[in-house]
Amino acid sequence: MGNVMASSTPPAPAAAPTEDKAAKPVLENPGSMDELHKACKDVFPVNFEGAKIMVNKGLSNHFQISHTLNMSSVTPSGYRFGATYVGTKQFSPTEAFPVLLGDIDPSGNLNANIIHQFSEQVRCKFVAQVQNSKFMASQFSADYRGRDFTSSLTMANIDLINDTGVIVGHYLQSVTPRVALGAELAYQYGAQVPGGQIAILSVAGKYKAPSYTVSGTVGAAGAHLCYWQKSSDQIQFGCELETNLRMQEAVGSVGYQVDLPKANLVFRGTVDSNWTVGAVLEKKLQPLPFTFALSGMLNHPKSQFRLGCGLIIG
Amino acid sequence: MPIDETLAERLIGLTEMLPAPVRTASGKVIQGSVAGVKGAYGLLCSSSWVFFSSAAILFAPLIFEIERTQMEEMHKQQQRQILLGPNAAVSGSMMPPQAAGM
Numbered sequence: 415m416g417n418v419m420a421s422s423t424p425p426a427p428a429a430a431p432t433e434d435k436a437a438k439p440v441l442e443n444p445g446s447m448d449e450l451h452k453a454c455k456d457v458f459p460v461n462f463e464g465a466k467i468m469v470n471k472g473l474s475n476h477f478q479i480s481h482t483l484n485m486s487s488v489t490p491s492g493y494r495f496g497a498t499y500v501g502t503k504q505f506s507p508t509e510a511f512p513v514l515l516g517d518i519d520p521s522g523n524l525n526a527n528i529i530h531q532f533s534e535q536v537r538c539k540f541v542a543q544v545q546n547s548k549f550m551a552s553q554f555s556a557d558y559r560g561r562d563f564t565s566s567l568t569m570a571n572i573d574l575i576n577d578t579g580v581i582v583g584h585y586l587q588s589v590t591p592r593v594a595l596g597a598e599l600a601y602q603y604g605a606q607v608p609g610g611q612i613a614i615l616s617v618a619g620k621y622k623a624p625s626y627t628v629s630g631t632v633g634a635a636g637a638h639l640c641y642w643q644k645s646s647d648q649i650q651f652g653c654e655l656e657t658n659l660r661m662q663e664a665v666g667s668v669g670y671q672v673d674l675p676k677a678n679l680v681f682r683g684t685v686d687s688n689w690t691v692g693a694v695l696e697k698k699l700q701p702l703p704f705t706f707a708l709s710g711m712l713n714h715p716k717s718q719f720r721l722g723c724g725l726i727i728g
Numbered sequence: 729m730p731i732d733e734t735l736a737e738r739l740i741g742l743t744e745m746l747p748a749p750v751r752t753a754s755g756k757v758i759q760g761s762v763a764g765v766k767g768a769y770g771l772l773c774s775s776s777w778v779f780f781s782s783a784a785i786l787f788a789p790l791i792f793e794i795e796r797t798q799m800e801e802m803h804k805q806q807q808r809q810i811l812l813g814p815n816a817a818v819s820g821s822m823m824p825p826q827a828a829g830m
Contacts, residue, residue, distance in 0.1 A: 672790060677797040683786040691782045695789045710785045714778055 441562035444594035447584035448566075450620055450629050454640035457652035458669040459682035459694035461711040463488045466724035476500050480517075488720065494519045505531060522547065535559050562588040578604025586618065594620045598633070635659060648673050689714040703728055 464486020472478045480496040496517035504510045512530035524544040531537040535558055543551040555568035565585045572579035579602070586596030596618045603611040616633020626643040641653040650671045657664040669684035678698035685691050692711035699706055709722035733741070743751070 674794070674797070676801075677793050679790075679793050681790045681793075683790075685782070685786070689778075691785050693785050693789070695793075697793070708789065712781055712785055 439591050441588040441591060443559050443562060444564060444586050444588045444596075444620065446557050446559070446564045446566055447586050447596055447598060447618060450586070450596075450618055450631065451638065451640045451654075453627055454629070454642040454652040454654055457642065457650050457671045457682065458654070458667065458684050459692055459709065461692045461694060461709045461720060462722040462724070463709075463711075463720040464491070464722055466707075466722065468724065468726045470726065470728040472728075476502070482517075486722075492519050501530075503531070505534065511537075573604075576605065578602075578606065586620075592622050594622075598631070 464484060466482065466484050468480055468482045470478060470480045476499060478498045478500075480498075482494040482496065483492075484494070485491045494517050496515070498516075499512075499514040500510050501512040501514075502510065503512070509531075512528060514526075514528050516524060516526040518524045522544070523546070524542075526542050526544075528540045529537070530539075536556065537559070538554070538556045540555075541551070541553045542549060551571055553568060553570040554572075555566055557564060557566040563586060566583070568582040568584075570580040570582070580600065581602075582598065582600045584596065584598050586594055588594045598616045598618060599613060600616075601611065601613045614634045616631055616635065618629070618631040620627065620629040625645075626641065628639075628641050630639040631637065636656070636658045638657070639655045643651045645651060650673075652669045652671075653667070654669075655664065655666045664687075666687040667684055669682065672679075672681045674680075678700060680696045681693065683691070683693040690711065690713045692709070694707060694709045696705060696707045698704070705726040707722075707724040707726070709720075709724075711720045712718070746754075
């Protein structure tokens with residue numbers, strides 16, 4: 415996907431004056447289903463291998479390009495060029511739409527995202543991936559954010575010629591100011607699917623307390639539970655359990671994130687039930703706009719260590 | 729009447745000093761403890777490796793950076809103290825934003 419982070423989804427329209435004890439409590443928009451586990455997942459490090467140098471340059475307020483050099487023995491080395499265009503329709507001080515993101519490498523492999531918000535409630539996103547001159551993956555999704563619910567529809571890899579595709583629908587409703595419940599229905603059709611079509615239903619829930627959040631998704635494919643806690647301004651913890659019934663395996667992991675603005679440092683670490691430890695350190699090297707990233711991951715059973723270092727300029 | 733025994737026969741005869749169950753039991757105990765010590769040593773080796781390498785990945789960079797920041801703060805305070813006199817150091821880190829770099 416693009417090298418520049420896509421703008422995050424807008425904050426819930428802050429409905430609330432203080433709860434009126436006599437009347438019904440005011441319910442806020444619970445965010446979309448994709449963001450259900452986001453706070454917890456952000457705590458975990460993303461380990462990488464090899465050296466990475468990225469140069470970001472802003473050509474104007476709306477347009478930004480990036481050049482990335484990846485040198486590694488595990489993943490194929492190469493150069494990628496990325497571009498981001500941010501449009502003029504502004505819904506909040508931090509977000510503007512449409513957002514077009516793309517990156518491409520010299521042999522023509524392309525990842526592209528287009529995100530556009532048509533109105534306060536409706537947002538659409540289109541993602542395409544082209545490899546070896548063929549559309550490897552394409553996905554179109556539309557979200558509708560109501561006052562206290564969010565529903566979205568996603569269509570992925572729709573192939574009209576071979577009549578295959580995946581359609582996923584989400585619905586998430588705020589039930590009390592702290593609890594949100596929702597469901598996901600995934601439908602896949604095609605010649606390859608046993609019986610021509612298959613549908614899987616899962617339920618999701620989220621409980622949000624002032625300093626911690628518990629979220630879970632349970633379905634026929636497995637269960638995914640997350641716990642996130644912000645212990646102080648500087649340290650956050652996340653704990654995650656993923657089970658996959660098809661592959662009969664479960665993984666539990668604990669992660670933490672330490673933010674030290676005084677030291678211009680963000681450090682994330684994780685320990686796994688597969689006896690894997692990983693950490694990523696990101697440090698801004700003042701006064702020049704450089705960010706240095708160092709990633710290490712050690713898999714004890716396989717005795718395998720992966721070290722990565724990256725420098726982001728601009 | 730002296731019995732003619734070779735040295736080997738005398739040594740072999742010594743094994744009959746203790747009854748067979750005592751002999752086999754003590755043999756098993758000793759073999760068991762040797763195996764136990766070897767196993768415990770191996771376990772000690774692998775658990776120390778796991779502990780120290782995981783600490784080097786999870787905690788070491790963070791601790792080093794925190795120490796470095798603290799030392800820099802102390803150094804800056806000392807500089808301020810030298811430059812502006814002992815009373816200036818009391819203000820601590822409440823200085824107006826400093827120019828880029830030191």
